Amino acid sequence: MPRRDDIGAGVRDMAAILVAAAPIGLLWGTLAAGKGFSALEAWLMSVFVFAGASQFVAIELWQTPVDVFAVALAVFIVNLRHILMAASLSRQVGAVKPALIPLMAYVLVDEAWALSERRALSQKFSLAYYLTCGFGMWITWTTSTALGAWLGRSFGDPAALGIDFAFSAMFIGIIAGFWKGPKTAAVLAVAGGVAALAKLTVPGAWYILAGGLSGVVMAAALYREGDNDVA
Amino acid sequence: MMWPEARVWAALIAMGLATYLVRLAGFYVLKGFTPRGRMKAALDALPPAVLMAVIAPTVLATGPAETGAALLTAGAAALRLPMVVVILIGVVSVVLLRLVLG
Numbered sequence: 368m369p370r371r372d373d374i375g376a377g378v379r380d381m382a383a384i385l386v387a388a389a390p391i392g393l394l395w396g397t398l399a400a401g402k403g404f405s406a407l408e409a410w411l412m413s414v415f416v417f418a419g420a421s422q423f424v425a426i427e428l429w430q431t432p433v434d435v436f437a438v439a440l441a442v443f444i445v446n447l448r449h450i451l452m453a454a455s456l457s458r459q460v461g462a463v464k465p466a467l468i469p470l471m472a473y474v475l476v477d478e479a480w481a482l483s484e485r486r487a488l489s490q491k492f493s494l495a496y497y498l499t500c501g502f503g504m505w506i507t508w509t510t511s512t513a514l515g516a517w518l519g520r521s522f523g524d525p526a527a528l529g530i531d532f533a534f535s536a537m538f539i540g541i542i543a544g545f546w547k548g549p550k551t552a553a554v555l556a557v558a559g560g561v562a563a564l565a566k567l568t569v570p571g572a573w574y575i576l577a578g579g580l581s582g583v584v585m586a587a588a589l590y591r592e593g594d595n596d597v598a
Numbered sequence: 599m600m601w602p603e604a605r606v607w608a609a610l611i612a613m614g615l616a617t618y619l620v621r622l623a624g625f626y627v628l629k630g631f632t633p634r635g636r637m638k639a640a641l642d643a644l645p646p647a648v649l650m651a652v653i654a655p656t657v658l659a660t661g662p663a664e665t666g667a668a669l670l671t672a673g674a675a676a677l678r679l680p681m682v683v684v685i686l687i688g689v690v691s692v693v694l695l696r697l698v699l700g
């Protein structure tokens with residue numbers, strides 16, 4: 368298939384996702400402005416990190432002066448899932464020039480990964496399609512977050528408008544997408560309970576690691592032979 | 599425009615490296631890795647467990663308004679409403695519950 372068609376397919380498949388992502392980028396920019404970020408700083412963070420969920424966590428933890436280790440650790444933990452997505456993609460990239468792999472890694476976001484994997488089920492993996500999805504998100508995310516920070520400076524106290532809670536609400540929405548039944552409830556209960564306790568007793572971002580690990584251990588403990596066949 | 603100070607640059611670079619190296623490692627270190635069985639179940643649980651851990655202090659240990667709003671938001675999310683609608687329901691309910699519950 369000519370490359371032009373792959374780019375067109377990428378644009379078509381990404382359009383609705385980008386329309387949904389733009390307000391979330393604006394929201395992140397608003398929260399960042401609340402922590403003292405300029406539009407330039409917000410844009411730079413989106414360019415350097417380019418991972419929405421982890422950027423929300425980093426802003427939640429952000430203080431002035433910032434605890435560099437705490438935010439980097441939190442971002443690392445939240446983005447660990449990308450190693451599995453990249454490993455899965457690595458099975459498709461045999462025909463891709465090795466020099467382009469670092470570029471693929473840079474734009475590896477959930478949406479581009481999901482669309483490319485789904486498309487690869489029915490046709491050959493297309494680098495042009497993947498990069499169109501990835502950079503479509505890059506343009507939308509970097510622009511909307513910077514714009515949000517620029518506009519956000521005029522909003523005042525985010526708590527008065529409930530904007531401080533928007534972050535938690537968005538994560539609840541994302542978590543719902545991972546729901547697989549009662550075992551998920553058990554995993555979430557353990558992860559949430561351990562994290563809340565750790566947050567109250569241990570300073571820093573360790574509560575994320577403690578909660579996340581206990582959820583993973585819970586999932587492993589609940590596993591029964593043949594579970595993955597029905598999932 | 600305000601140029602970021604050194605400590606902010608350090609944080610940006612550290613966060614950027616933490617993310618990028620994870621993404622790169624999947625292509626090189628874990629190339630072709632396909633988890634199965636108990637390992638797959640555990641790794642599949644990683645994203646929701648981490649996200650839950652992130653919001654746990656806010657939704658479980660802040661106050662009844664936040665916990666109540668989180669439950670309402672979870673209800674909206676369970677109905678598979680669009681993300682923007684789910685967020686709006688969460689924000690509106692936390693504002694109302696904070697007014698009612700003080």
